[in-house]
Amino acid sequence: xxxxxxxxxxxxxxxxxxxxxxxxxxxxxxxxxxxxxxxxxxxxxxxxxxxxxxxxxxxxxxxxxxxxxxxxxxxxxxxxxxxxxxxxxxxxxxxxxxxxxxxxxxxxxxxxxxxxxxxxxxxxxxxxxxxxxxxxxxxxxxxxxxxxxxxxxxxxxxxxxxxxxxxxxxxxxxxxxxxxxxxxxxxxxxxxxxxxxxxxxxxxxxxxxxxxxxxxxxxxxxxxxxxxxxxxxxxxxxxxxxxxxxxxxxxxxxxxxxxxxxxxxxxxxxxxxxxxxxxxxxxxxxxxxxxxxxxxxxxxxxxxxxxxxxxxxxxxxxxxxxxxxxxxxxxxxxxxxxxxxxxxxxxxxxxxxxxxxxxxxxxxxxxxxxxxxxxxxxxxxxxxxxxxxxxxxxxxxxxxxxxxxxxxxxxxxxxxxxxxxxxxxxxxxxxxxxxxxxxxxxxxxxxxxxxxxxxxx
Numbered sequence: 001x002x003x004x005x006x007x008x009x010x011x012x013x014x015x016x017x018x019x020x021x022x023x024x025x026x027x028x029x030x031x032x033x034x035x036x037x038x039x040x041x042x043x044x045x046x047x048x049x050x051x052x053x054x055x056x057x058x059x060x061x062x063x064x065x066x067x068x069x070x071x072x073x074x075x076x077x078x079x080x081x082x083x084x085x086x087x088x089x090x091x092x093x094x095x096x097x098x099x100x101x102x103x104x105x106x107x108x109x110x111x112x113x114x115x116x117x118x119x120x121x122x123x124x125x126x127x128x129x130x131x132x133x134x135x136x137x138x139x140x141x142x143x144x145x146x147x148x149x150x151x152x153x154x155x156x157x158x159x160x161x162x163x164x165x166x167x168x169x170x171x172x173x174x175x176x177x178x179x180x181x182x183x184x185x186x187x188x189x190x191x192x193x194x195x196x197x198x199x200x201x202x203x204x205x206x207x208x209x210x211x212x213x214x215x216x217x218x219x220x221x222x223x224x225x226x227x228x229x230x231x232x233x234x235x236x237x238x239x240x241x242x243x244x245x246x247x248x249x250x251x252x253x254x255x256x257x258x259x260x261x262x263x264x265x266x267x268x269x270x271x272x273x274x275x276x277x278x279x280x281x282x283x284x285x286x287x288x289x290x291x292x293x294x295x296x297x298x299x300x301x302x303x304x305x306x307x308x309x310x311x312x313x314x315x316x317x318x319x320x321x322x323x324x325x326x327x328x329x330x331x332x333x334x335x336x337x338x339x340x341x342x343x344x345x346x347x348x349x350x351x352x353x354x355x356x357x358x359x360x361x362x363x364x365x366x367x368x369x370x371x372x373x374x375x376x377x378x379x380x381x382x383x384x385x386x387x388x389x390x391x392x393x394x395x396x397x398x399x400x401x402x403x404x405x406x407x408x409x410x411x412x413x414x415x416x417x418x419x420x421x422x423x424x425x426x427x428x429x430x431x432x433x434x435x436x437x438x439x440x441x442x443x444x445x446x447x448x449x450x451x452x453x454x455x456x457x
Contacts, residue, residue, distance in 0.1 A: 018036055020119040021119075023115070029050060033048050041056055043090075047091075058088050096123050097122050172312040173249070187245075190285070198241055198243070206251035211225065221273040243282060258302070258305075264284065293306075337373050357369070375390070
């Protein structure tokens with residue numbers, strides 16, 4: 001009676017497990033399955049029990065075929081399988097990706113009497129991985145440059161400047177309003193040049209007071225000031241022969257500017273509290289949203305320091321100056337943020353929403369656009385982002401005079417096709433000239449011609 005009760009409990013436990021469970025005998029005939037395996041394979045229990053395990057067409061099945069009892073299957077020879085990734089064919093012909101674990105079963109005398117297999121359906125997981133990799137490829141595609149997104153003339157000019165600056169050891173300064181992507185530009189300079197494998201170190205000059213900033217940049221020795229209980233390596237030393245990015249350099253104190261000027265001229269630093277010169281090779285990249293010439297005129301920024309850091313200036317355009325890039329940015333942010341809110345099943349951006357984004361002046365630039373999408377995904381209750389899902393000050397412009405017709409995010413391929421067609425028409429079908437006109441490689445032109453089904457012109 002107790003044995004019967006335990007057997008019933010065991011059946012309940014096995015049928016509660018979400019993983020599929022299958023028991024086969026030494027001939028490969030299915031002896032028992034649980035409810036999850038029925039669901040995974042699409043076969044009913046009656047169709048599976050008594051049938052050969054080959055019915056599910058598992059891609060990991062290896063046959064020995066030596067006609068010696070249970071050795072017909074390599075799994076019986078190995079004794080077990082652990083986390084085997086494979087696929088099976090459902091009754092309806094569709095493919096299911098699984099992770100399989102298996103082990104042979106022995107009787108009390110140690111004789112092999114069969115095997116048990118568990119199968120975990122990972123199809124959804126693999127689809128997510130594929131989706132993520134697709135997004136990654138798209139974000140690395142033709143509309144991006146080392147993380148910067150845009151195909152406007154203003155951004156092409158930035159890309160050219162970054163590519164040239166990356167090959168130089170001269171100081172680079174990046175100007176632009178808050179949120180225009182100055183740090184991304186600095187990272188692009190680092191990644192596009194020969195220092196890409198070297199350190200990239202960031203220091204925010206506005207976040208620290210004068211003494212802490214100097215300690216952060218140059219390091220200090222034990223006892224240099226109250227609280228300096230040990231020696232500390234500065235960020236210049238950490239950067240070594242890589243790049244050091246000085247953000248908000250317009251807020252750097254005058255006294256620190258003097259010391260940094262020596263670094264630029266002599267390529268040495270001194271730790272706070274020490275007079276031992278330490279050679280440094282790091283290239284200085286800096287950024288500011290302030291008008292440095294105006295600060296120089298007022299005496300709030302050293303003229304000699306300004307000339308030393310302003311060797312290669314790069315201006316990041318405000319978003320309102322490159323509105324044609326808004327659909328590209330919107331599509332990129334939509335796809336990235338959808339990965340975080342996958343349970344909401346939001347499928348796209350309404351045309352009216354895109355038109356609203358195009359009309360808004362974006363005082364916070366690209367950073368504000370990204371934040372708007374974060375808000376919209378939280379506020380959205382449907383399957384498409386509508387204008388009223390945007391933050392209040394942005395949504396208010398929905399009633400403003402309409403802008404010229406612009407594409408929704410899903411229509412960007414049509415824009416690219418039209419742009420390519422126009423370029424080929426302008427150049428008389430010369431793909432090299434079309435590539436130069438559009439600022440892309442000839443390979444991109446060729447691949448787009450194939451992708452959009454255009455005839456060579």
